Amino acid sequence: MKVDCAIIGGGIVGLSVGMALLRKQPGLNVVVLEKEAQLAFHQSGRNSGVIHSGIYYKPGSLKARYARAGNRSMIRFCMEHGIQHEVCGKVIVATKAEELPLLEDLYRRGVENGIEVIRLSPEAVSEIEPHVRCLQGVRVPSTGIVNYREVCATYARVIRSDGGEVKTNAGVMEIGGSGRGHVLETAVGEIETKFLVNCGGLQSDRIARRAGQDPGARVVPFRGEYYEVVPHRRHLVKGLIYPVPNPVFPFLGVHFTRMIDGSIHAGPNAVLALRREGYRKTDIGLGAVLESLSYPGLWRLARKHYKEGVREIHRSLSKKAFLKSLQQLIPEMRAEDLVPAAAGVRAQALLPNGRLVDDFLTLRGPDSIHVCNAPSPAATASLEIGRAVAEQIPEMRMAVTR
Ligand SMILES: Cc1cc2nc3c(=O)[nH]c(=O)nc-3n(C[C@H](O)[C@H](O)[C@H](O)COP(=O)(O)OP(=O)(O)OC[C@H]3O[C@@H](n4cnc5c(N)ncnc54)[C@H](O)[C@@H]3O)c2cc1C
Numbered sequence: 001m002k003v004d005c006a007i008i009g010g011g012i013v014g015l016s017v018g019m020a021l022l023r024k025q026p027g028l029n030v031v032v033l034e035k036e037a038q039l040a041f042h043q044s045g046r047n048s049g050v051i052h053s054g055i056y057y058k059p060g061s062l063k064a065r066y067a068r069a070g071n072r073s074m075i076r077f078c079m080e081h082g083i084q085h086e087v088c089g090k091v092i093v094a095t096k097a098e099e100l101p102l103l104e105d106l107y108r109r110g111v112e113n114g115i116e117v118i119r120l121s122p123e124a125v126s127e128i129e130p131h132v133r134c135l136q137g138v139r140v141p142s143t144g145i146v147n148y149r150e151v152c153a154t155y156a157r158v159i160r161s162d163g164g165e166v167k168t169n170a171g172v173m174e175i176g177g178s179g180r181g182h183v184l185e186t187a188v189g190e191i192e193t194k195f196l197v198n199c200g201g202l203q204s205d206r207i208a209r210r211a212g213q214d215p216g217a218r219v220v221p222f223r224g225e226y227y228e229v230v231p232h233r234r235h236l237v238k239g240l241i242y243p244v245p246n247p248v249f250p251f252l253g254v255h256f257t258r259m260i261d262g263s264i265h266a267g268p269n270a271v272l273a274l275r276r277e278g279y280r281k282t283d284i285g286l287g288a289v290l291e292s293l294s295y296p297g298l299w300r301l302a303r304k305h306y307k308e309g310v311r312e313i314h315r316s317l318s319k320k321a322f323l324k325s326l327q328q329l330i331p332e333m334r335a336e337d338l339v340p341a342a343a344g345v346r347a348q349a350l351l352p353n354g355r356l357v358d359d360f361l362t363l364r365g366p367d368s369i370h371v372c373n374a375p376s377p378a379a380t381a382s383l384e385i386g387r388a389v390a391e392q393i394p395e396m397r398m399a400v401t402r
Pocket of ligand 1: 009013034039040042046048049199201202224347376381
């Protein structure tokens with residue numbers, strides 16, 4: 001099979017790239033290759049389902065710009081395609097005196113990022129979330145909720161209706177150069193492509209290396225575990241309730257999320273997973289463990305932040321510790337109100353110096369682009385990321401010979 005562009009990864013980013021590319025260069029021969037039997041099987045189908053506003057991110061960063069624009073474009077896309085969603089807003093609350101300056105910093109950051117943010121007294125928080133106890137809060141009205149699996153299914157439908165292909169059970173095993181373009185050994189046979197886009201999520205650094213590119217960072221898998229609130233206690237949570245984030249690790253800090261199906265999730269935490277796609281505590285891959293242990297970046301990260309790491313492991317192993325974090329937000333929450341729910345695993349790029357890659361990161365190779373870091377809010381920002389990647393793909397229609 002010969003194509004103009006092969007995209008590795010049927011998650012939300014790969015599908016968005018495919019859709020944007022076909023809109024920019026109609027008639028192109030595009031194929032999205034997904035190794036699993038279904039789309040959105042990894043991060044894109046195992047997340048909190050939040051359409052983020054962009055309040056958290058460093059002003060001027062890609063995350064800040066794409067999240068803010070992505071919030072609007074995602075909501076517009078859902079409206080255009082009849083995808084169930086809700087712009088319910090969220091509250092971020094300080095429950096300890098030492099969090100008050102951090103909450104104020106967050107408020108200012110939101111303003112700087114051009115997002116509507118509203119300071120809330122504890123009484124005003126109570127009007128929105130009657131069961132939350134706090135010292136102060138911030139409301140972000142533009143935050144929403146959606147099922148990203150449904151968004152992915154719709155992206156795939158658009159690709160197909162625009163003439164592209166989306167193949168599942170089509171893992172890419174080997175990547176060779178053909179002088180111009182690449183030759184892919186896949187589970188559905190050999191594919192010759194003029195251009196390659198790598199949106200492999202948890203596998204993206206390995207794929208980049210297979211294609212002869214050095215991403216300069218290693219993907220480290222952080223499992224995010226959730227509990228679900230039992231149905232008869234769902235009334236304790238009206239919408240989205242977040243603690244003030246740790247400025248160093250904004251993804252630490254469990255929160256309450258009302259999902260679009262009405263269920264309430266509590267989490268996720270962030271524990272180092274011992275397998276790239278390790279959704280259970282018992283999932284251990286010897287290769288992945290050796291790969292992690294041999295990476296100096298992980299040792300440096302562990303040395304600098306072992307306290308946070310130990311705390312997260314404790315919260316993963318002890319329901320009591322998990323509950324304690326949740327009770328900081330809603331003191332009425334009890335252990336019997338929570339049942340374990342499916343986990344997700346985040347792909348986070350880590351530099352050899354032990355620093356996490358903060359922003360979205362893409363790498364350009366000859367005839368290829370590699371999306372090497374697309375953690376949260378990449379689902380929210382997927383339409384923006386897709387467009388930005390498609391912009392970098394050269395005009396090909398005239399050059400293709402088939
Ligand atoms: C617990 C958790 C909560 C989150 N909450 C939110 C949220 O509320 N809002 C938000 O905006 N973001 C959230 N995120 C982040 C968001 O889900 C991700 O940033 C986004 O889904 C990344 O999409 P992706 O397409 O890059 O990766 P993925 O969805 O992981 O897709 C990559 C795909 O590549 C495929 N693949 C890998 N190797 C190969 C190969 N060799 N051949 C073929 N296919 C291959 C994989 O099977 C996979 O399907 C969350 C993430 C997690 C884990």
